[in-house]
Amino acid sequence: xxxxxxxxxxxxxxxxxxxxxxxxxxxxxxxxxxxxxxxxxxxxxxxxxxxxxxxxxxxxxxxxxxxxxxxxxxxxxxxxxxxxxxxxxxxxxxxxxxxxxxxxxxxxxxxxxxxxxxxxxxxxxxxxxxxxxxxxxxxxxxxxxxxxxxxxxxxxxxxxxxxxxxxxxxxxxxxxxxxxxxxxxxxxxxxxxxxxxxxxxxxxxxxxxxxxxxxxxxxxxxxxxxxxxxxxxxxxxxxxxxxxxxxxxxxxxxxxxxxxxxxxxxxxxxxxxxxxxxxxxxxxxxxxxxxxxxxxxxxxxxxxxxxxxxxxxxxxxxxxxxxxxxxxxxxxxxxxxxxxxxxxxxxxxxxxxxxxxxxxxxxxxxxxxxxxxxxxxxxxxxxxxxxxxxxxxxxxxxxxxxxxxxxxxxxxxxxxxxxxxxxxxxxxxxxxxxxxxxxxxxxxxxxxxxxxxxxxxxxxxxxxxxxxxxxxxxxxxxxxxxxxxxxxxxxxxxxxxxxxxxxxxxxxxxxxxxxxxxxxxxxxxxxxxxxxxxxxxxxxxxxxxxxxxxxxxxxxxxxxxxxxxxxxxxxxxxxxxxxxxxxxxxxxxxxxxxxxxxxxxxxxxxxxxxxxxxxxxxxxxxxxxxxxxxxxxxxxxxxxxxxxxxxxxxxxxxxxxxxxxxxxxxxxxxxxxxxxxxxxxxxxxxxxxxxxxxxxxxxxxxxxxxxxxxxxxxxxxxxxxxxxxxxxxxx
Numbered sequence: 001x002x003x004x005x006x007x008x009x010x011x012x013x014x015x016x017x018x019x020x021x022x023x024x025x026x027x028x029x030x031x032x033x034x035x036x037x038x039x040x041x042x043x044x045x046x047x048x049x050x051x052x053x054x055x056x057x058x059x060x061x062x063x064x065x066x067x068x069x070x071x072x073x074x075x076x077x078x079x080x081x082x083x084x085x086x087x088x089x090x091x092x093x094x095x096x097x098x099x100x101x102x103x104x105x106x107x108x109x110x111x112x113x114x115x116x117x118x119x120x121x122x123x124x125x126x127x128x129x130x131x132x133x134x135x136x137x138x139x140x141x142x143x144x145x146x147x148x149x150x151x152x153x154x155x156x157x158x159x160x161x162x163x164x165x166x167x168x169x170x171x172x173x174x175x176x177x178x179x180x181x182x183x184x185x186x187x188x189x190x191x192x193x194x195x196x197x198x199x200x201x202x203x204x205x206x207x208x209x210x211x212x213x214x215x216x217x218x219x220x221x222x223x224x225x226x227x228x229x230x231x232x233x234x235x236x237x238x239x240x241x242x243x244x245x246x247x248x249x250x251x252x253x254x255x256x257x258x259x260x261x262x263x264x265x266x267x268x269x270x271x272x273x274x275x276x277x278x279x280x281x282x283x284x285x286x287x288x289x290x291x292x293x294x295x296x297x298x299x300x301x302x303x304x305x306x307x308x309x310x311x312x313x314x315x316x317x318x319x320x321x322x323x324x325x326x327x328x329x330x331x332x333x334x335x336x337x338x339x340x341x342x343x344x345x346x347x348x349x350x351x352x353x354x355x356x357x358x359x360x361x362x363x364x365x366x367x368x369x370x371x372x373x374x375x376x377x378x379x380x381x382x383x384x385x386x387x388x389x390x391x392x393x394x395x396x397x398x399x400x401x402x403x404x405x406x407x408x409x410x411x412x413x414x415x416x417x418x419x420x421x422x423x424x425x426x427x428x429x430x431x432x433x434x435x436x437x438x439x440x441x442x443x444x445x446x447x448x449x450x451x452x453x454x455x456x457x458x459x460x461x462x463x464x465x466x467x468x469x470x471x472x473x474x475x476x477x478x479x480x481x482x483x484x485x486x487x488x489x490x491x492x493x494x495x496x497x498x499x500x501x502x503x504x505x506x507x508x509x510x511x512x513x514x515x516x517x518x519x520x521x522x523x524x525x526x527x528x529x530x531x532x533x534x535x536x537x538x539x540x541x542x543x544x545x546x547x548x549x550x551x552x553x554x555x556x557x558x559x560x561x562x563x564x565x566x567x568x569x570x571x572x573x574x575x576x577x578x579x580x581x582x583x584x585x586x587x588x589x590x591x592x593x594x595x596x597x598x599x600x601x602x603x604x605x606x607x608x609x610x611x612x613x614x615x616x617x618x619x620x621x622x623x624x625x626x627x628x629x630x631x632x633x634x635x636x637x638x639x640x641x642x643x644x645x646x647x648x649x650x651x652x653x654x655x656x657x658x659x660x661x662x663x664x665x666x667x668x669x670x671x672x673x674x675x676x677x678x679x680x681x682x683x684x685x686x687x688x689x690x691x692x693x694x695x696x697x698x699x700x701x702x703x704x705x706x707x708x709x710x711x712x713x714x715x716x717x718x719x720x721x722x723x724x725x726x727x728x729x730x731x
Contacts, residue, residue: 081413112356147279176276203264422471529632637715
């Protein structure tokens with residue numbers, strides 16, 4: 001960093017095994033969809049000598065977008081790793097999807113990285129979801145820098161975008177977000193647009209010209225020096241404000257010229273500490289060029305200003321039984337501790353796990369212990385097993401370059417881990433460990449599916465199991481109340497990718513069906529019923545009569561059965577039979593085919609026959625009695641109500657509350673959540689929020705998030721209940 005001249009080794013771009021954590025940099029690219037992250041990755045790889053101008057790896061394959069779904073959808077849908085060598089450092093560049101549905105891939109990238117590059121478009125600005133990720137990084141002190149792309153756009157305004165970034169990311173200290181370089185525009189084109197052809201370094205006051213396709217350093221003219229004077233002074237003051245040398249500011253304000261080496265060192269320390277956030281500019285190389293504008297400067301920032309894995313605190317670790325365990329941070333000779341940050345299925349080599357090593361050294365063909373977190377509530381199979389890993393490799397597009405080892409601080413792809421899932425911990429088989437999992441958003445968009453044919457039904461379970469193993473943001477539910485298989489996703493695009501992977505990767509055709517909520521029935525008032533089951537057809541007949549009374553109970557009471565038979569009208573041995581018949585009919589429903597709940601059923605009288613009465617006869621009579629009681633009563637259709645909490649920017653609170661009211665919701669409270677956001681709490685029928693994950697994103701322009709929890713069942717409005725009964729076959 002610091003605008004220095006640069007020469008990279010002859011093996012640039014070839015992913016080799018790092019031999020010391022100090023030579024590794026792990027950086028994740030963050031930004032909204034369309035901001036230019038993947039193009040920037042390709043430009044950085046091109047500058048590092050890894051690819052040719054067609055965006056191809058030297059020995060074939062592509063830098064990114066190697067997933068066929070990404071080709072078809074024309075957007076990134078998963079985390080990808082591109083390792084490059086630069087100036088003796090191995091840089092693991094983690095490219096994340098920008099679309100909100102794939103935030104799980106973003107969170108995995110944040111977990112694997114030690115610093116973040118926020119990519120913003122000069123023509124589009126900073127959206128709400130990008131601000132939210134910035135806050136997540138700030139909460140854990142992750143070092144960050146900002147890269148402004150799309151400078152070639154006619155609407156691009158670097159100075160204005162720098163101001164917007166300072167406002168969006170600077171918080172109480174906008175002078176912590178300042179540019180290190182200013183773009184230099186060339187002559188105006190016939191359309192009046194002057195393209196960006198170079199950069200002026202504010203600290204060194206050197207000009208870096210990319211017009212020829214190669215970075216060339218030159219002395220700026222007097223006019224250009226005048227252009228950068230104000231920005232340079234502000235940058236120096238911003239760096240000095242973060243310096244550990246408290247005398248530096250007084251010396252600077254007193255007129256002393258601060259040594260450039262001191263400024264660069266203080267800048268690098270402030271960036272690594274996460275207290276200063278430089279803004280840089282980048283643009284892809286023109287056709288035939290070797291270097292994209294700003295790419296050398298970015299690589300210098302990553303190697304000089306971003307922290308090494310040695311500076312990352314040791315993760316929270318326990319043994320599988322929950323006992324706390326101290327592990328030395330990033331020691332290649334320490335106990336093995338690694339984490340699966342991504343799982344994918346390759347049609348040729350099977351399951352491939354992207355692993356970040358936090359301690360120890362991972363080697364091919366070693367046997368490791370795989371510790372899972374038991375996410376059985378999300379449809380994951382619990383596992384705690386030993387597995388022998390296959391080859392280690394560095395992924396680069398479709399290519400996998402073999403590695404001899406992977407030390408603490410580095411990342412690698414591991415083949416043949418058949419039981420390991422995203423988020424699992426790898427450790428020594430004789431010293432099993434478990435890392436605390438990273439936080440994942442709850443999937444809140446239901447996708448009910450059915451196998452298209454009998455052949456698909458046989459493969460469906462396996463395909464769904466592999467899906468949730470790869471993606472911890474997806475939850476698989478086998479709903480016992482509705483008898484539906486439901487994939488809970490983060491949004492429509494997430495659901496589309498899941499369906500496409502089922503079809504193309506696992507060969508399973510499924511049909512999407514309407515999602516059902518678990519409705520219930522109850523009695524609105526007290527009612528009586530008589531069940532008479534009397535048949536005679538030769539031999540033993542069937543004889544059972546019972547009389548019951550049904551009354552409603554408070555919410556959550558279930559079915560209560562009371563025996564008040566006097567004088568043995570129903571023999572003692574048949575009273576459990578009546579109860580069994582009542583409960584069986586209650587499970588089937590009495591009006592629209594939904595389970596009956598929250599009632600007390602009292603058996604008051606009945607009749608029996610010494611020969612023809614039986615357990616089966618009294619079960620049938622109990623069921624008939626309940627149905628007759630329901631025929632003479634008003635039956636409420638109950639719907640589940642959810643407690644919904646929406647965290648939304650203050651600008652959208654009114655729109656959110658209005659929308660919730662339109663969904664028959666009751667707002668029960670609001671409270672300020674800080675950062676210009678409000679927490680809105682409401683109770684909303686679940687039938688009204690099936691697509692709320694999609695609709696809320698539209699209402700809030702991607703700035704809101706919500707969670708939901710079951711509260712209770714309560715009566716549905718009569719007109720809605722009637723519509724549902726009309727669609728329900730007779731029970």
